[in-house]
Amino acid sequence: MPTPEIVLITGGTSGLGLSTVKALHSSATPYKILVGYYAITATEASSILQPLLTAHPPSPSTLHPLPLDLESDASLQSAIDYITSSHGRLDILVNNAGANFDEDVRHGARPLRSALRKSWNVNLAGPHILTTLAAPLLLNSPAPRLLFITSGTSSLTETEVADFDKFPTLRVLNSSPEPGWPKEEMGVVACLGYRTCKTALNMLMREWWRMLRRDGVRVWGVSPGFLATDLATDLAGVGRERYASLGALPPSAGAEFIVKVLNGERDGDVGKVIRADMVQAW
Structure with missing residues (x-):
């Protein structure tokens, strides 16, 4: 059996992250999958992964829950220390974990500055710090x-699209509300903080691609598509079923795309933000 690749997936116990863990675990390729989890106990994380461990046929891969808080430098360092001592290298880092806190502002659960700070910490600073700590381990990998898991809402170019008959999915993102204040329609898609973080994440990806290109590290921003996840529910302010009725795909579709990237199917598009069927416009 080939030597398993060491994979770290942040936010791996829910949504797209969990679907990616499942997709890799069901692959014929062996992996040691380090499943980053947050805001749950180790017992809860193990319980979430237990159905995979008892699946038939058995997987050639192994699962290793790993506590990982993107807002805690100590947590990130502890995770990297574990990987260093246990494996000495990291073949794949999937910066998947992300969250939207804009709805907290709309519902009065969090002040605006607090929500923006937390969104930038989780969606941008956390992945950057983790990648910085993980870089020596990546350089120890042969391939x-x-x-960086970004979003279709992050494209600056697509904010200029106004032909909603041709591009109906952009209507809710790009339509302007009625004059006056307050802007009640801001709540239709409460994702200003999240969206700007993901746009910044695209630039962060470009910087990491620039820095690591001559080291042979393949780097992408992956825009996984319109998926019916809990995060999608937060962004749209509607239930997951309603989101699916609008055309959202199951998280497994995004996971299949990520696995294709890891299998080399988009090696010609390194340094870019990619969608399943195209390179996403900046």
Whole structure:
């Protein structure tokens, strides 16, 4: 059996992250999958992964829950220390974990500055610090891959689209509300903080691609598509079922795309933000 690749997936116990863990675990390729989890106990993380461990046929891969808080430098360092002592290298880092806190502002649960600070910490600073700590481990890999999970809402170019008959999915993002204040329609898609973080994440990805290109690290921003996840529910302010009725795909579709990237199917598009069927416009 080939030597398993060491994979770290942040936010791996829910949504797209968990679907990616499942997709890798069901692959014929062996992996040691380090499943980053947050805001749950180790017992809860193990319980979430237990169905995979008892699946048939058995997987050639192994699962290793790993506590990982993107807002805690100590947590990030502890995770890297564990990987260093246990494996000495990291073949794949999937910066998947992300969250939207804009709805907290709309519902009065969090002040605006607090929500923005937390969004930038989780969606941008956390992945950057983790990648910085993980870089020496990636350079110890014979074929390292680095993924930043971004969003279709992050494209600056697409904010100029106004032909909603041709591009109906952009209507809710790009339509302007009625004059006056307050802007009640801001709540239709409460994702200003999240969206700007993901746009910044695209630039962060470009910087990491620039820095690691001559080291042979393949780097992408992966825009996984319109998925019916809990995060999607937060962004749209509607239930997951309603989101699916609008055309959202199951998280497994995004996971399949990520696995294709890891299998080399988009090696010609390194340094870019990629969608399943195209390179996403900046």
